[in-house]
Amino acid sequence: SVSLLELTNVSKEFHVGGDTRVYALDDVSLSVDAGETVAVIGESGSGKSTLGRLALRLIEPTRGSVRFDGADVLALPAAEMRKLRAKLQIIFQEPFESLNPRMRVADIIGEPLAIHRPTMSTAQRRARVAQMIEQVGLAPDMARRYPGELSGGQQQRVGIARAVVTEPSLVVLDEPTSSLDLSVRAQILRLLADLQAELGMGYLFISHDIHTVRYVSDRIAVMYRGRVVETGPSELVFADPQHPYTRALLAAALPVDPDQELAPARLVGDPLSPTQLV
Ligand code: ADP
Incomplete structure (x- = not known):
């Protein structure tokens, strides 16, 4: 069967002056099926928003392919692209804004x-x-x-x-409950699940908090510095996390230095401050 959204070996570089490039996404592959909820989890700066913007066709990848309903969206003519836009929607973190x-x-x-x-x-x-x-x-x-x-x-x-x-057939949920009172969060998650059951759309659920998505996502992709470091069915990721970073996220507090157990960050061009390394 054909996935609703299929990102294959997608990278996104941003030029941030001179020869310096930041890898917001580094060789990411991810799919969302019709009616499925895929959670993308990671800290600030890990590449979640860039992934969401790519899925919505607001930006183009530097490398890799983006397919929607089987079609190569990077090659779609403008008229087809407009039709596609109606099928892609987003729910924002700050409703008022x-x-x-x-x-x-x-x-x-x-x-x-x-x-x-x-x-x-x-x-x-x-x-x-x-x-x-x-x-x-x-x-x-x-x-x-x-x-x-x-x-x-x-x-x-x-x-x-x-x-x-x-x-729409795909909705990007960009931290849809993060700005809400605790008492309201569960209600909004319930509503999103009910609507999905009725309308059958796929959700790409972006969150910095792995616990928020626990009961509403079918699959989880854990992002760290522009890469998906672990992906799998939600229950499995919670029951038996494979990557040390996922284990750190599942623990109450993050370790002081998660780098200890991870490959060194990639850098192209001039040395940057640690926060800009991806
Ligand atoms: P997240 O949503 O997980 O906080 P982002 O996708 O916003 O992460 O950012 C990933 C990385 O890419 C960060 O290092 C960020 O600074 C960088 N980045 C994102 N957008 C741009 C941009 N337009 N120009 C330069 N760097 C960017």
């Missing part, structure tokens, strides 16, 4: 339909938005409110409704 504060909830959720489904009538769009509002657990009267009038959890529900209203 991702929502236009001057738009009402109904218009925020309906906007992707206006863009990607231009033949839909206004009445059809309104009906679909009302249905989405109910589906994400918001009260009908919230349709007329502005984001600033909602709680953090409600704002994230709006962000989720906006992301799934066009029925």
Whole structure:
């Protein structure tokens, strides 16, 4: 069977002045199947966002291939690329920053339909938005409110409704619960799982916290300095982590120097500060 998203031997270098290059991703291979949740776990700077942006086609890799539904997306003509865009969505960490504060909830959720489904009538769009509002657990009267009038959890529900209203096949979840109160996090994870069960989309779930994704991901990819150091079914990774870095993440606190047990970082060009090495 063909994977929904398939990244093969993907590297991404950034030029950061002179001959100095940073490897944000170094030879990463990862796939997401339809209806599957793949968690990408790692510390800040490990390459998670770069991976998410690649999956969404916001950036291109320096090397390697990106296939979506079997098609080589790096070679797609512009018209095909536009169609693909409607199938790729993202849910952000900070719902408020991702929502236009001057738009009402109904218009925020309906906007992707206006863009990607231009033949839909206004009445059809309104009906679909009302249905989405109910589906994400918001009260009908919230349709007329502005984001600033909602709680953090409600704002994230709006962000989720906006992301799934066009029925995408892949959604990148970029730390979707990290900015929320603890009491709200489980509710939002539950909602994301329910929507996936109903709509069948694949999730690429980015998180710095391996414990957050434990019960919602089918597979886990652990990233360290631009590389996937361990990948496998969630239960297996938790029960029997193979890589010392994964074991460190699973422990309550990180060791002082995880480098001790890892291969040296790769560097091209001028020496950089340790934080820039990948
Ligand atoms: P994470 O999401 O895990 O925090 P990122 O993907 O944002 O990691 O970053 C991975 C590495 O790539 C970091 O060292 C970061 O500084 C570098 N990087 C990311 N984007 C750029 C960019 N546009 N220009 C230069 N370096 C970048």
